[in-house]
Amino acid sequence: MSETLVLESAELGATAADWVALLKPRVMTLVVYSGAIGLVVAPVHMNPILAVTAIICVAVGAGAAGAINMWYDRDIDAVMRRTASRPVAAGRIEPASALGFGVVLGIASVLLMAVVANGVAAGILALSIAFYVFIYTMWLKRLTPQNIVIGGAAGAFPPLIGWAAATGSIAMLPALMFAIIFFWTPPHFWSLSLYASEDYKRAGVPMLPVVKGARHTRVAVFVYTLILLLVSLVPYWLGLAGRIYGGSALLLGGAFVYYAWGVLQDRQDRLGNSLSKDMPARGAFKYSLLYLFLLFGALAIDRLA
Amino acid sequence: MKPPAPRIERENWSPEMVAEFKRRQRGRNWALLAVLAGFCIIIYAVAVVKLHEYGQMW
Numbered sequence: 001m002s003e004t005l006v007l008e009s010a011e012l013g014a015t016a017a018d019w020v021a022l023l024k025p026r027v028m029t030l031v032v033y034s035g036a037i038g039l040v041v042a043p044v045h046m047n048p049i050l051a052v053t054a055i056i057c058v059a060v061g062a063g064a065a066g067a068i069n070m071w072y073d074r075d076i077d078a079v080m081r082r083t084a085s086r087p088v089a090a091g092r093i094e095p096a097s098a099l100g101f102g103v104v105l106g107i108a109s110v111l112l113m114a115v116v117a118n119g120v121a122a123g124i125l126a127l128s129i130a131f132y133v134f135i136y137t138m139w140l141k142r143l144t145p146q147n148i149v150i151g152g153a154a155g156a157f158p159p160l161i162g163w164a165a166a167t168g169s170i171a172m173l174p175a176l177m178f179a180i181i182f183f184w185t186p187p188h189f190w191s192l193s194l195y196a197s198e199d200y201k202r203a204g205v206p207m208l209p210v211v212k213g214a215r216h217t218r219v220a221v222f223v224y225t226l227i228l229l230l231v232s233l234v235p236y237w238l239g240l241a242g243r244i245y246g247g248s249a250l251l252l253g254g255a256f257v258y259y260a261w262g263v264l265q266d267r268q269d270r271l272g273n274s275l276s277k278d279m280p281a282r283g284a285f286k287y288s289l290l291y292l293f294l295l296f297g298a299l300a301i302d303r304l305a
Numbered sequence: 306m307k308p309p310a311p312r313i314e315r316e317n318w319s320p321e322m323v324a325e326f327k328r329r330q331r332g333r334n335w336a337l338l339a340v341l342a343g344f345c346i347i348i349y350a351v352a353v354v355k356l357h358e359y360g361q362m363w
Contacts, residue, residue: 012322012325012326012329013326013329013330013333014329014333015329015332015333016329016332016333016335016336017332019333019336020336047354047358049350049351049354050351050354053347053350053351056347112347115351115355116351
């Protein structure tokens with residue numbers, strides 16, 4: 001698209017799809033899924049209407065955090081190829097409008113959660129939004145290559161929220177689900193950052209491949225995947241999940257380690273940069289999404305069976 | 306006498322741009338209507354469930 005057309009497009013205002021994009025719908029999918037699994041595996045039955053509304057609150061809260069993230073990161077989004085077409089970075093939505101949209105939706109989602117479920121679920125939802133906005137987006141993302149490791153906690157809250165919505169408390173199983181997403185996030189994002197490191201470098205974001213190099217990142221992906229495999233087996237070892245989950249965690253985790261091994265062994269130059277256009281890292285990134293989907297699915301089936 | 310409707314589009318816009326501007330505006334309005342309708346349905350359904358739970362209905 002030519003520059004003139006882009007400018008004209010921005011001048012004509014946002015489409016409804018732009019406002020939806022502001023909520024990061026792809027991230028929202030994962031949040032909704034993991035939150036719903038947290039709710040389903042909880043030992044307390046929740047009225048279906050309240051359960052669906054609670055999940056909508058989680059989705060809207062995550063979307064609100066995404067909108068505020070796009071408001072704050074509009075400068076670096078604009079210089080990264082992957083994010084340049086985002087509605088605020090591309091100028092189709094005013095930054096102040098995005099911020100207002102995010103703040104209003106965030107507050108509304110927390111208040112509605114308190115009415116629909118309970119104060120514990122609403123409190124964790126508020127904490128997750130605040131963690132993503134203040135700790136990850138505003139503090140860690142531009143400061144340290146460990147941004148993803150610590151900031152990953154923000155994306156790990158939904159199973160806790162789902163469980164808390166049903167039970168009004170927190171227990172070991174949702175805490176372990178939190179830990180699984182927490183240790184899943186680094187290999188997931190670092191696989192992506194291996195083949196998007198030029199983007200991050202241009203934007204000045206200190207992602208691990210930019211600061212420590214590709215070779216270090218490959219080792220980190222492999223180590224974190226091994227830790228993830230061990231953590232994912234803990235629910236089975238503690239008797240919180242049965243053989244369906246235990247077997248699935250072993251198989252799926254083993255496959256993830258295989259992909260991470262491929263990332264580690266990728267043909268590379270002296271600095272560790274890929275000579276295969278990062279095909280193994282692309283594969284690991286795609287598999288990581290499938291991994292989490294199937295692992296949590298297996299947990300739900302195991303608990304319901 | 307009825308005052309003329311305010312013109313939001315710019316003077317230098319072509320007819321195609323005006324049409325596109327109005328199409329986007331219409332799309333946003335419909336989306337907002339859907340969101341508000343959905344919100345009303347949620348609040349209504351939650352209210353019915355909560356009242357039922359506390360034994361104040363039916």
